[in-house]
Amino acid sequence: MVANEQIPKSIWAKKLDEVFGLDLRSLAAFRIGIALVLLADLGIRFGDVVAHYTDAGVMPRSLLAQISKPWHWSLHAISGEPIFQVLLFTIAAVMAIAMLVGYHTRIATIASWVLLISLHNRNPSLIFAADDVLRALMFWAMFLPLGASYSIESALNSANHKLPARVVSGATVALIFQQCFIYIFSAAFKTRSPVWTEGTAVYYSLSFDQYATPIGHFLLNFPALLTLFTYVTLVLEWVAPLLLFVPVRNSFFRMCAVITFVMLHAGFGLTLNLGIFPFLSIFSWLAFLPSSFWHALHKRLQTPARQGLKIYFDADCGFCKKVVHLLRTLLILPGTPLLMAQEYPDIYADMQAYNSWVVEDWQGKRHFKFAGIVYIVSLSPVFFFLVPLLNWKPVMAAGTKFYEAVATNRKIAGRFTKPFKFRPIQVRPSRLLNILALLLLLYTFVWNVSSYAPDAFKRKVWQSTEFVGRATRLDQSWSIFAPGPPRDDGWYVIPGRLQNGSEVDIFRSGNPVSWDKPSLGLRGTIYNNMQWRTYFINLNRAIGQRLYPFYGQYLCRTWNAKHPGEQSLKSFDVYFMDERTVPPGEKQTVEKKQTWQQSCS
Structure with a gap:
């Protein structure tokens, strides 16, 4: 009788391992991909370290104190000096490299997570979807045995016993659900807008020139295809993540999910300028590669x-x-x-x-x-x-x-x-960490539900715990191109008057002032990177009125530092050529709006 009762347990345990277990090699691929994204992101941001993270830039700490949300802490805000930011960037790069090669992996992952949150909180006007995804993935990465395979730690593993191929823990469950939250809650937000249910969302997305690539712009010539892409994207976000939970032939369905989303994000990357987002999203799906994939690859090699x-x-x-x-x-x-x-x-x-x-x-x-x-x-x-x-x-x-x-x-x-020592690796999920991960997963789920339906929970009770989400940056809302894609398209023109009386466009490196719409290729050189692109989009929104005074001062300082005497900047105006996206078939209009005036005296 006892033996018969134990058989179902073993079957259930096997099914749980299939559905919620992750292969150590997949976690290693995930670690390497995320570390590469961290390094690329740090490299891109470092090019604007003074402009974006010091008191001499567009976000001095006096402004940060005004717009920062409660419990959004930042080590980068301790000092406004460039040398301090360079030091923190260097430490973050060293930790990302340690994570990449798998050296003291857990410590490196925790340190990378801390410095990532600190960096993001230092200038909230630069944050876009990829940053939210990266923070969420890095949080759960701290709980996972990322260094158990393809790492310095695994190379010098002195344990006599063989490591398991897969691991099941509260953190693996949390990572799987977190991946689902990103897509399913995004789809839920999207269904609130008629542009998704009517099939015009992709049209509006690719019409937003501040994001669109030449390939994306070319696809506007095929309206029927755009309608199909809209519905396919919405259905995939609703349904495809659930393939991870199929209990029958789970490896096959997991592989289908991985391939589907890799192709989806490759498509996003080809048609929209989204910075690290496509690469990050593709790398995130490597964690869910089934063991059968690695067995087949090993056999082939x-x-x-x-x-x-x-x-x-x-x-x-x-x-x-x-x-x-x-x-x-x-x-x-x-x-x-x-x-x-x-x-x-x-x-x-x-x-x-x-x-x-x-x-x-x-x-x-x-x-x-x-x-x-x-x-x-x-x-x-x-x-x-x-x-x-x-x-x-x-x-x-x-x-x-x-x-x-x-x-x-x-x-x-x-x-x-000498620093590299032979040590045994143990992959034994801690009961305490399992409980903590599952509790935080539940908290994250409640936060996502609350962001979608603010009245779903009693406000006073929820407010008493909000500090946890703010401090850990589990304060999630996956409204990516939702409820609908942005329509406040346009471009900036900044005529500046020099001391010698001439007029130049400050926004276009001192070229003659032109009110014509810049080409898509030229916009790429104007915005330089995704952080500046996001910043200028925010300038045109409600927060822009707080940003403009400091952006104006920054422009005066940077221009005059390079152009002394008669070439120095006396004053300038900021104009936004508002080209709000209209429905398919309607004529596009452009409205010239003066959004700021600045004196450099």
């Missing part, structure tokens, strides 16, 4: 050359042992045997004769020194494209000399790998 590869290292050299373990993981050759040369007399003789490790290929040929590295790289499924460069004679000669220098100075070289 098992060529005779990879199966026959053997690497022999000096057992008396701790530095050498670490390097071969790191190389095997970095080059993604997980099945390669790493052997101690001393246990094979003929191999050991070659090692001593060449003062080198020994790399043996599948045909028994031996490679030494830098040539051994080149051969291993040629088998890497990711970095094989580097082989022509590595085989180039100058690179080969320099690489060989470098290898020989390291080989004869192992003790000195060992100092560089």
